[in-house]
Amino acid sequence: MSKVIVSPVESFSLNISDIAPDKSISHRSAMFAMLAKGTSKISNFLRAEDTMNTLEIVKNLGAKVEDDGNTIKISSDGIKEPFEILDCGNSGTGMRLFCGLLSSAEGHFVLTGDKYLRSRPMKRVTNPLREIGAVIDGREDSNLAPLSIRGASLKAFDYESKIASAQVKSCMILAALRADGECTYTEPELSRDHTEKMLKGMGADVVVDGLKTTIKPMNKPLEPVFISVPADPSSAFFFAVAAAITPDADVTLEGITLNHTRIEAFKALERMGADITYDTTSDKYEPIGNIRVKYAPLKAITVEDNISWLIDELPALSIAFACAEGESVVKNAEELRVKESDRISTVVDGLNACGIETTEYDDGYTVTGGKLSSAIVDSDGDHRIAMSFIIAGLRCGMEVTDLDCINTSFPNFFDILKRITKIEIN
Ligand code: S3P
Numbered sequence: 001m002s003k004v005i006v007s008p009v010e011s012f013s014l015n016i017s018d019i020a021p022d023k024s025i026s027h028r029s030a031m032f033a034m035l036a037k038g039t040s041k042i043s044n045f046l047r048a049e050d051t052m053n054t055l056e057i058v059k060n061l062g063a064k065v066e067d068d069g070n071t072i073k074i075s076s077d078g079i080k081e082p083f084e085i086l087d088c089g090n091s092g093t094g095m096r097l098f099c100g101l102l103s104s105a106e107g108h109f110v111l112t113g114d115k116y117l118r119s120r121p122m123k124r125v126t127n128p129l130r131e132i133g134a135v136i137d138g139r140e141d142s143n144l145a146p147l148s149i150r151g152a153s154l155k156a157f158d159y160e161s162k163i164a165s166a167q168v169k170s171c172m173i174l175a176a177l178r179a180d181g182e183c184t185y186t187e188p189e190l191s192r193d194h195t196e197k198m199l200k201g202m203g204a205d206v207v208v209d210g211l212k213t214t215i216k217p218m219n220k221p222l223e224p225v226f227i228s229v230p231a232d233p234s235s236a237f238f239f240a241v242a243a244a245i246t247p248d249a250d251v252t253l254e255g256i257t258l259n260h261t262r263i264e265a266f267k268a269l270e271r272m273g274a275d276i277t278y279d280t281t282s283d284k285y286e287p288i289g290n291i292r293v294k295y296a297p298l299k300a301i302t303v304e305d306n307i308s309w310l311i312d313e314l315p316a317l318s319i320a321f322a323c324a325e326g327e328s329v330v331k332n333a334e335e336l337r338v339k340e341s342d343r344i345s346t347v348v349d350g351l352n353a354c355g356i357e358t359t360e361y362d363d364g365y366t367v368t369g370g371k372l373s374s375a376i377v378d379s380d381g382d383h384r385i386a387m388s389f390i391i392a393g394l395r396c397g398m399e400v401t402d403l404d405c406i407n408t409s410f411p412n413f414f415d416i417l418k419r420i421t422k423i424e425i426n
Contacts, residue, residue, distance in 0.1 A: 011247055048411050060084045256288065262309065
């Protein structure tokens with residue numbers, strides 16, 4: 001798939017029950033199963049490149065994985081030294097969480113990824129891990145993959161992170177589970193909390209008090225994971241924006257995790273004027289339910305707080321900014337620069353190509369709402385950039401190139417899009 005041409009649409013009304021399963025929860029369920037005694041059962045696991053790479057790594061680490069195409073069963077009697085290099089593909093979550101999991105495991109492990117992942121900063125995890133005794137090396141003094149890990153004993157720690165990053169937090173929590181004493185991890189702002197919730201559900205001694213998480217080392221294996229992975233709010237959000245920018249559109253997104261650290265972008269869209277309702281249908285590890293989004297004229301907003309709660313959705317939210325009245329502002333979002341692409345540049349360049357006025361800052365950007373014009377936008381290998389500009393095409397028509405990246409998180413994106421508009425894929 002090298003390019004797609006998207007046709008503009010007048011309006012649409014749709015219930016979507018097949019949004020891709022949550023990527024963060026899928027990664028974690030496969031990895032955490034390795035910490036359990038007994039067989040974990042995971043249904044609705046995300047079958048996308050990133051998470052299938054994680055599953056492959058779990059197999060390479062000696063776990064028994066049975067997959068009937070519906071439920072994935074994982075059992076492990078401890079992490080084994082792998083024969084293979086562990087390939088995380090495009091996934092920062094995969095690489096950073098495996099660093100925490102493997103730093104204390106017996107053996108030698110090499111983690112690598114695609115050319116994009118091999119350019120993303122890993123010091124944020126390798127530094128604190130090295131401080132507690134982990135033996136890790138990599139290019140640029142362990143900042144860049146490939147990373148080589150020699151499992152070692154880890155010391156207990158009290159770590160205060162400067163970045164609100166669920167990947168760093170999860171990495172350190174995994175390391176803490178096998179450190180030689182009680183550990184604490186404090187973050188500057190709450191980041192997504194699936195790791196804490198899931199590990200607690202598996203019986204780990206993880207206590208969250210505001211921004212501080214206290215972890216006691218596990219003295220026995222955890223309980224297996226039994227989960228049906230909810231739909232991914234970050235993937236659902238593309239279709240929320242589609243409805244918010246299309247006059248008279250109405251979309252219901254079903255079975256989404258309503259975890260409050262994950263739906264901030266929907267709240268932002270609501271602040272812009274979109275008509276959004278939430279209906280919780282179940283609440284086990286996390287609240288799950290439906291989100292209905294109806295079109296209403298949009299106005300500009302400023303986004304500057306709890307950035308990590310909507311960091312993945314900012315590219316799509318920026319398409320809504322382009323369709324709103326006034327100047328929207330994004331601040332405190334320097335983390336965007338080290339995602340699958342430099343998302344401040346890719347968003348700003350893409351919007352400029354569509355005739356939208358922007359200003360770029362080190363930690364954010366502004367977007368002045370206007371008339372989106374059809375353009376050719378390259379994704380720069382970044383799935384969220386590709387899907388955001390494809391959604392913009394619903395207003396004005398668009399050609400988006402470099403599309404294979406969409407398979408990292410949302411393989412059925414085009415199947416859903418086809419229910420809304422005409423697309424031509426080459
Ligand atoms: C993720 C955390 C976020 C997010 C990423 C998935 C996770 O990254 O951007 O897509 O599953 O923990 P950071 O924690 O680095 O902000």
